[in-house]
Amino acid sequence: MTTTVKKLLSIGSAMSVAVTGLLVGSGAAHADPVWHQVVYIVTSKNPTYVDIFYQDQDPTVYSDYSHNPYSFTPQVHADISPDKPWVQPVNLLNPDQWAMVTATTGRAAPTPGGIQCNLSVDGNVVVSKNGPKGALCSLRTW
Template sequence: MKAPVPHAAVPAALIVLTCAALLSSAPAGADDPAAHRVHYTVSATQTAQALVYYREVQPPNFGEYSHNPYLYSPSADVTVGPNQPWIFDTTLADPQDWAMVVVSLPGNHKELASPGFVCELRVDDVVVATDSGTKGALCSTRTW
């Protein structure tokens, strides 16, 4: 015959079982990092055609990105100016590694103008990078 279990051991066992159940019943994406709102703005001091590359989708890892960066960083051929910004919003899990917008003159306009490009990068409504340049600008938080 088994010895009876002391009453003090029962609450401890219940606590252990309850904790184990809670941990194992966590929602299916609980380990996923929270998405951050990323807001890109590009403008210029003079109206001009611009080529904008920006990170729209976060790649699963650097290896995937290096095999096809344009899959994650599309481009837009746009007209920007003092009252005509280009604006794009996306979400990224790790904006400190992946958020980026770069603007330059399109290939056929490189010798023609110096429009004074300006870019701004916001993450969760906080400005994290700005840049300006006569023919291009880069706003990025990445460390590589």
């Protein structure tokens, strides 16, 4: 090989390494959001029928939520008992702001032993509540 060809190959290799470094390095400044696994559980000591509302997504801005909270909190109706809990996993970016589940028997008589809810984040139960006609488990401070 001639000296000129060797120099061109050397320059080409150096430019290739530099361009590759720029392409790889430019994406590192942006971090992906961290999703948290939230699991809602509602159960009772005796068979009963409950209405449940739960937060299933993070609103982009609070005003979206305040103008239409039911678009972020689906309602389900469930027959529950000790051996048949209602369980709903969701993924939230900010569970401290949005994680919430509430269950109530409505106008029915109080359930002996009551209704219990549990809210876990990333495998750890962080809220557990119970009440005779319903329960609210929430991480919200508002």
